[in-house]
Amino acid sequence: MDVVGKIIAALPPKSGTSQSTGKPWQVNTYVLQTNEQTPKNIAFDVFGAERVEQYNLKVGDMVTVSIDIDAHEYNGRWYNQIRAWNVVNHASAQQPTAQQAPPPTPQPGTLFPQPPAPGAQPAPSAGTDQLPF
Numbered sequence: 001m002d003v004v005g006k007i008i009a010a011l012p013p014k015s016g017t018s019q020s021t022g023k024p025w026q027v028n029t030y031v032l033q034t035n036e037q038t039p040k041n042i043a044f045d046v047f048g049a050e051r052v053e054q055y056n057l058k059v060g061d062m063v064t065v066s067i068d069i070d071a072h073e074y075n076g077r078w079y080n081q082i083r084a085w086n087v088v089n090h091a092s093a094q095q096p097t098a099q100q101a102p103p104p105t106p107q108p109g110t111l112f113p114q115p116p117a118p119g120a121q122p123a124p125s126a127g128t129d130q131l132p133f
Contacts, residue, residue, distance in 0.1 A: 001066070001067055001068075001069065002064055002065065002066050002067075003032060003034060003042060003064070003065050003067060004034065004035055004062075004063070004064045004065075005032040005033050005034040005035050005039075005042075005062070005063070005065075006032065006033050006035070006060065006061065006062050006063075007030050007031070007032055007057055007058065007059050007060065007061045007063060008031050008032070008033045008041070008059065009030065009031035009059065010028065010029075010030050010031075010057065010058070010059055011028070011029040011030070011031070011043075013026055013027065013028045013052070014026070014027045014028075014029075015027070024049075025047070025048070026047075026048065026049040026052060027045050027046070027047050028045070028046045028052045028057075029043055029044070029045050029046075030043070030044060030046065030057055031043050032044065032063065032065060042067075042082065043082065044065060044067055044082040044083065044084050045081070045082065045083050045084065046083075046084050046087070047083060051084075055084075055087040055089065056089070057087065057089070061089050061090075061091060062089075062090040062091065063087055063088060063089050063090060064087070064088045064090070065084050065086075065087050066084065066085050066086040066087070067082050067083065067084050067085070068082075068083050068085055069081070069082050070083070
């Protein structure tokens with residue numbers, strides 16, 4: 001399931017050592033607010049220090065989060081777990097690959113387009129009596 005929205009909170013990371021493997025683990029929890037008419041808040045976890053570093057999420061980032069939802073039982077109560085398996089940060093996805101030239105700015109006091117550059121072919125016209133406006 002994919003969810004689009006803005007990161008509105010980044011909770012302090014949790015970490016520890018796995019009892020079964022002895023390896024360290026880290027989980028960061030973020031809160032995303034959806035872009036709907038009635039916005040909803042979704043808290044989701046990013047598991048693993050390498051993924052936390054890879055996604056580099058910050059409050060205010062617009063993202064698309066791919067999540068898995070699962071429930072587990074503990075002491076007779078059920079708890080939902082929402083874990084991100086992919087995050088696309090829209091700010092980093094929209095960075096231009098090549099610098100684009102800015103659009104030309106009109107010269108002060110000119111109302112009509114500038115004449116073509118020397119050597120440029122004139123644009124075909126439908127007639128000679130047509131006004132430019």
